[in-house]
Amino acid sequence: MARTITVGLDGSSESRAAAEWAAREAALRQVPVRLLHVWQPVPEPMAQAPLLGAETHQHWSERIPREAAEGLRLRHPGVEVTTEQRAGAPAEVLLEAARDAELLVLGSRALSGLTGFLIGSVGQSVVARAEVPVVLVRAGEQAADEHVKDPTGIPSAATGFRPVVLGLDTDSPDETVITFAFEEARRREATLTVVTGWNLPPYYVYSLAAGVDPREDIIREQAAALTEALRPWREKYPDVEVTEQSRLGSPANHLVDAAHEASLVVVGRRIRRSPFGMHIGAVAHAVMHHATTPVAVVAHD
The missing domain is CATH 3.40.50.620 (HUPs)
Incomplete structure (x- = not known):
């Protein structure tokens, strides 16, 4: 290439x-x-x-x-x-x-x-x-839109880059997408903010009916899954500062919100060989249309 x-x-x-x-x-x-x-x-x-x-x-x-x-x-x-x-x-x-x-x-x-x-x-x-x-x-x-605000409150190319935001599915983290995001953050000397969204599992309702609220345990489990998925990449890119956001709710909504303070948003798209359908994916599709900052759609197997 x-x-x-x-x-x-x-x-x-x-x-x-x-x-x-x-x-x-x-x-x-x-x-x-x-x-x-x-x-x-x-x-x-x-x-x-x-x-x-x-x-x-x-x-x-x-x-x-x-x-x-x-x-x-x-x-x-x-x-x-x-x-x-x-x-x-x-x-x-x-x-x-x-x-x-x-x-x-x-x-x-x-x-x-x-x-x-x-x-x-x-x-x-x-x-x-x-x-x-x-x-x-x-x-x-514009170039200034990618940078943090200076002391007067105005974005400036003389200041550092705003964070790169990566939308990550912890159930199937893809090496190509993660590498792209880390490389973009490294080039910019910017923070990489990794966002994952999740919904409460079906058993949550039954637990509540039994008088048990497992929400705190679920929150810890999801946060731990994100940390574990990123562990090899933190070691590979020790100079990239990483922040993790594991949140209950729609991944697309969380990514669109994070885009307001980002220089670039990175999302993945699974490659499908079928000639039928658009095959972009619901999260990538929503971010493409509603994020206010440049969006990188990274294809992966």
Whole structure:
């Protein structure tokens, strides 16, 4: 796999924010950025129209990545930026490009689904099928938003990074997802906040009926399970400060809440080979749509 960060670029504010985030990430990883602009050939009847002809369409298609690359090179002089244009169905082209990338970065719109390249089912298809990590970045996301507030109460790139948040299922912790989160925290010299949510087991009701309240025991068991799942990673990454949050209730809700004070949220998505369904997972789907900070969806077996 080439050590390159690929950005889906369509000229929207969401994709421009994604390109800026990708450049900052590339500086941390010391890898190049590739701006990929996908365009669909103009149908023949439209090509005959004077304002919508193929030449005009091609002109704008070439202008979008060129101007974006020029801006990134000025603002991030240490990052190598290349551009590429491909014709075809956006979802399929993005998925093909992702096979050659270390990371795929796309723009998204909070609370109302995905936009730009990601109109309708296209964006969810990319996230659900890509086997490399996909990072979704909101329109308006800025470098300062990733950093803690300075003494005046204003986020600043001169201060340290906000925490990286990892959503972890202690019943099936995956090495790929955990490694990604620890690496992101290490690069940022940021705290890693690991969040797990859980529900009371069915026997809880029967215990109450018998006059026994096992809630405190359950809380301790869940917290211990999280600590045990993270033990090898704490040893492997001794320089990463880790905080653990084991909470009763919806994992998605807890992750969305934690995102308000995070620089990045990391969630996993199990790879399924079936062609039917979106296969994103309920927690990842909810976080993608409602978190207010960049979200990394990491595919795993």
